Amino acid sequence: MNKTVLTDCHKRIIPFIHNTPVLTSTLINERLGCKVFFKCENFQRGGAYKIRGATNAILNLREAQRRNGVVTHSSGNFAQAVSLAARSLGVPAHIVMPTTAPKVKKEGVVAYGGQIYECEPTVEARQAKADKIASETGAVFLHPSNDLNVIIGQGTAALELLAEQTDLNFIFCPVGGGGLIAGSSLSAKYFGQDCKVVGGEPFEADDAYRSLISGKIEGNETVNTIADGLRTTLGDINFPIIRENVSKIVRVTEEEIVLAMRLVWERMKIIIEPSSAVTLAALFRDCKENPSDYQNKKVGIIISGGNVDLNQLPF
Amino acid sequence: MNKTVLTDCHKRIIPFIHNTPVLTSTLINERLGCKVFFKCENFQRGGAYKIRGATNAILNLREAQRRNGVVTHSSGNFAQAVSLAARSLGVPAHIVMPTTAPKVKKEGVVAYGGQIYECEPTVEARQAKADKIASETGAVFLHPSNDLNVIIGQGTAALELLAEQTDLNFIFCPVGGGGLIAGSSLSAKYFGQDCKVVGGEPFEADDAYRSLISGKIEGNETVNTIADGLRTTLGDINFPIIRENVSKIVRVTEEEIVLAMRLVWERMKIIIEPSSAVTLAALFRDCKENPSDYQNKKVGIIISGGNVDLNQLPF
Known part of the structure; x- marks a missing residue:
């Protein structure tokens, strides 16, 4: 594996994807004390990365x-x-x-x-x-x-984000099956400048958190989470990449997920799905627990998708 | 009145506002048979123009x-x-x-x-x-x-839109108190190339439609509309501007408003308020009634705002 695998992939898929916009929110920056860059894959073709x-x-x-x-x-x-x-x-x-x-x-x-x-x-x-x-x-x-090939393709969202914001200190990703975070961690490794990758995961489907602790792929004991995209488990191809390149995984409650989702809808006026809100919720939690890690730092967040059933909203 | 009144105003307010993005949707273009450019004032400071x-x-x-x-x-x-x-x-x-x-x-x-x-x-x-x-x-x-001064300020959204898309055939605006459409019609007059301005209004608050027919300012008989920003009536300063520069006003049903709002939320992944959905609903209706007017034309839509109470959604 080397960086050209990622850049070649990106060149290959460019005609078929959008280079999605990176948005910011003054209010969220003020609340967190760091600068957050939202890579908006909710605007991607098909509504997700x-x-x-x-x-x-x-x-x-x-x-x-x-x-x-x-x-x-x-x-x-x-x-x-x-x-x-x-x-x-x-x-x-x-x-x-x-x-x-x-x-x-x-x-x-x-x-x-x-x-x-x-x-x-x-x-x-x-x-x-x-x-x-x-x-x-x-x-x-x-x-x-x-x-x-899927993992490398998913990594191109972080590649584009790092092309725009070259000096990110962190990239936060949701963790479901592990493809996005594995790919993002490869992009952070090859294109970042000491850019740490952090995963966000619901307490209700925390297989990746436990897998990193035990050193082997764990299943989910519950999948009772609103984040429907994160109910799956890691696989033998992405797990070694995640173990090597992901700094940590932060778990969040269902209430934290809904609050983060609502904040983005109300303040940024964009539709994000619960799985994407997990990532912002994880940043809020880790900023509170480890404020000095984030003070005035630059944090990228992969907003993974915006496919929500409007008949099943949590508010 | 001349074009420098608008450009001077724009220069004066630029430090205090966002130049909001202009978005497009392939799906909406395909459905309508024209090219639609959404000026996203829902991303403006305060969530509206x-x-x-x-x-x-x-x-x-x-x-x-x-x-x-x-x-x-x-x-x-x-x-x-x-x-x-x-x-x-x-x-x-x-x-x-x-x-x-x-x-x-x-x-x-x-x-x-x-x-x-x-x-x-x-x-x-x-x-x-x-x-x-x-x-x-x-x-x-x-x-x-x-x-x-308010009317001229509101007109700068259309001014920015026409700076990006100089050859728009139409600009659609919602009509509430009349400030936005009056200002937009001045920008269309001074900066457009034969750009017609069309208003969108709910049947349930159709004072502007009736005012243009009678030639004098009419009140609302009902204001039973979900479009809470459009329940007000025209005034003696904006009405003469509207009479002179607005081509027509298209009225829409409450059902059409909710359908248009849902379409934008689901497909474009952005939050727009009902008053903004009125405008897209009006374009859908007029495209159906007068398809040849719009075939392959370029249509600007002012998305006026995104301030929605998530506890009071119509779906």
Whole structure:
């Protein structure tokens, strides 16, 4: 692995993605005592960063592989991203979604031309269904987070952020399956100047926090969190990258998530999903517990997505 | 009146306002068959365009007048704007607000240092209370929409939009008290290239539509609309400007307002208030009724604000 893997990926996917804006908020800076730069992947195609990894993975397939299509499983954002990326590249997309996935995300998949297959909301059921489709159709399985091409693609959001703000002291990311934070930590390593990467995770789905302590991949004991994108667990490809390059993981309560989400909606006037609010909540908590670490520092936050079901709001 | 009045005003207020971004949406362009440019005043200081006019009006006061402060009445956005502008300029701000004003807007006024005086939600009660405060304190009354300095200030949003997109065929504005559309129509006249200005108004508060037909200022028969910023009526200073420079006013139903608001929240991931959704709803309606007027044309929309009470959402 070296930095050209990331820059080559970025060049490859640029025609298919937006270089999303970086926003700031005077009020949030004043409250935290540091300068926060929000990388707004909620404005990305498909409403989340996931199109980056999906596009990179499909572009890495051989022509013969592309003809048989791709298959994946996802609670929503990766499903939309694969559908959209596959359509842009003329590739069929088979999407396994749990029955609990938000309606707005299912509608997105259909609108982008993906074919949905429903399954029970467990990791095992998702994988079994996806394997079955792969063997029946010859489609290539794309894992939403535990695939090196996907990880590198997701890392390009932090790469763009560091191109704009070269001297960030921290980058905060949400941690779900681990693809975004693994990719972001590679970008921080190769393009940052001693830029630390911190993960945000709900107490209710704190597998990554416990995995870093135990040194092996842990499952979730509960997934009773509003952050529907963060209910998944780490994988054997992204975990070693995370162990090596992520400084720490900060856990937050459900109340902290909703407060951070509301603050961004009300003050910044942008729609972010609960999984993205986890990251700002983690920064608020760590700023309170370790204020001297952040005083006058520059902190990047990856706002991972804005796909919210407006019929299911927490306020 | 000439174009330098607008450019001088813009130069004067620039240190106190944001030059807000102009966003586009591929999906909305595809649905309408024209290119739409959203001037995002929801990202403005105070969450709405009103800071422009408030700042210009205060900057036009003499030093001796500023010492006694300013007083205004407003359902919310102008109240926040005057508080914020007055604080920036070291001037006391007395704010009359109807008891029905959204809580989030009252909180904004307090946060920006304005002093609130509550009154009944009628035009007469607002004015009586403001007049009383003016006579007791010596504060100068600032009308939220029927004041030439305010009108010119509000027109600078369209001026900035036309500086970025010089060949707009249309600018759509919401119509409440008439300040924004009057100012926008002056900018379109002086800086556009045959750029027509169209107003959007709820059927439930269609005073401006009827005023343009009758040729005199009409009141509202009902104000039963979700667009809380548009319940006011035109004034004798802005009405002649509107009559001369606005092409037409398109009325929309409450259902159309909520649908347009939801579309922008879900697809563009930005928070706009109902009064701003009226404008997009008006464009959707007029595009349907007169499609050939808009085919492949360039349309600017002033997104007037993003101050929404998240506890009172219509979905």
